[in-house]
Amino acid sequence: MKIEIKTIIAFALSLTLYSFNDLNVDTHSLTIRVKNLRNDKGEVQIALYNKNGSIPDENYKNYYKILKGKIVNASSTITFNNIPSGKYAVNILHDENKNGKIDKGFILPIEGFGFSNFQSISFKNKPTFSKASFTVNEDKSMSVKVIYM
Template sequence: MKTLALILSLVLTTTLSHSQDNIETYSITVKVDNALSDNGSMLIGLHNEDTFMKGKGLQNSKSEIVDGIVTVTFENVAPGNYAIMVLHDENDNSKMDFDATGRPSESYGMSNNPMLFGPPTFTDAKFELLKENLEIHIRF
C-alpha cells in the first residue's frame, strides 16, 4: 500500500511540474523614439498591478539612448495584464527627480500614452498580453 501511494504521488508531482513547463511565454518590445536628448539613460520597467508605482518591476532594463531612440525587449513573459513605465534618467542617478513644486523634472511615459494631470494608475497604463508577441510605442 505504501508503494502504491509513493508511485501515485511521484506520478502526480511529475505531471504537475511538467504542466507548468508548458505555459507559453511571449516577448514585449518597447520602443521610445522621441527622447529629448541622448543624455543619461532610459529606465524601463515591466509591471503588474502589484508592482506598478511601487519600485522595481517584474523585469527592468537600463538602456543607452542613441539619436533619441531606445528599443528594449522583455522576454519570457506569461500571458496577463501588464503596464510599462519609462523614465529618461538624464542625470543617471537611477531615480526620478522632482522640481521645487513636486513635479517630475525628467521625462517619463507609460504604456497607452495617457495624458494625465496627476499620478498614473495601473488602469491608465494596463494592457493585456494574450497569445502573441507585442510591440509597444511610448511617447513623452
C-alpha cells in the same frame, strides 16, 4: 528504511513533473520603443508591472521586471522575453544621470517619464494600473511616449 526511499523517489518524481508543467506556460516577447527623447544622456529604464495597485511606483519597488537600455539618436528599444500571457503596464524613465530614480525639482520631475496608454499626465490624469494596462497574449510591440514637465 524502504518507506523513506519510496518517499524520496516520489518526492523527486513530483518535483520533476512540476518543472515540466512550467514548460507549458505560454510566454511572449514585449518590445517597447521610446522616441523623441530630449537628448542621448543616460539611459532609458523600463519597468513592467503585472498587478493592480502597483503604479504609480515612484520608488520602483512594485515592478514585475525592469530593464535598462541605451539611447541612440534620441530613441531606445527594449524587449522583455518570456512574458506569460496576462495584463501589464509599463513605466518609462529617461534616467539622464543613471541613478535609477525619478529626480525632481521643487515638485515636478526634471527627467522624462511615461506610462503605457498615456499621452499626457496631469493632476486630473494620474496613471493607475487599470488605466495603463494592456493585454499580452502574443508577441507584442508598442511605443510609449516620454513626457517632460
